[in-house]
Amino acid sequence: MEKLIEKVENLKEALDEDNRVLAIKKLNNQIKNNPDLQNKINEYKIHPSEELKKEIYDIVLYKNYKKAETEINILIMEINKKLKEISKKGQCN
Numbered sequence: 173m174e175k176l177i178e179k180v181e182n183l184k185e186a187l188d189e190d191n192r193v194l195a196i197k198k199l200n201n202q203i204k205n206n207p208d209l210q211n212k213i214n215e216y217k218i219h220p221s222e223e224l225k226k227e228i229y230d231i232v233l234y235k236n237y238k239k240a241e242t243e244i245n246i247l248i249m250e251i252n253k254k255l256k257e258i259s260k261k262g263q264c265n
Contacts, residue, residue, distance in 0.1 A: 190247070192240065192243045192244055192247055193244070193247075195240045195243070196237070196240040196241060196243075196244050199233065199236055199237040199240050200237070202233055203233060203234070203237055206233060209228070209231055209233060209234060212224060212227055212228050212231075213228060216228060
């Protein structure tokens with residue numbers, strides 16, 4: 173059990189140092205500190221419209237965030253795939 177906990181801790185450390193994770197954290201902070209973008213996002217939550225959605229998606233910072241989000245989703249899929257492989261190795265045939 174101790175080895176499992178150690179491996180999980182190592183994974184967490186590796187993820188904290190991963191460029192994709194660092195990039196999305198940085199972009200998330202930039203979005204939080206961008207009042208114009210925040211206002212548009214909040215307005216969209218209250219009154220969704222295609223025009224406002226297009227305005228949000230046209231902001232480079234938001235585009236970069238969505239790209240980074242896609243990279244994180246791919247990373248999650250890679251981790252899940254590896255976990256499935258590991259769990260299959262532990263099963264009896």
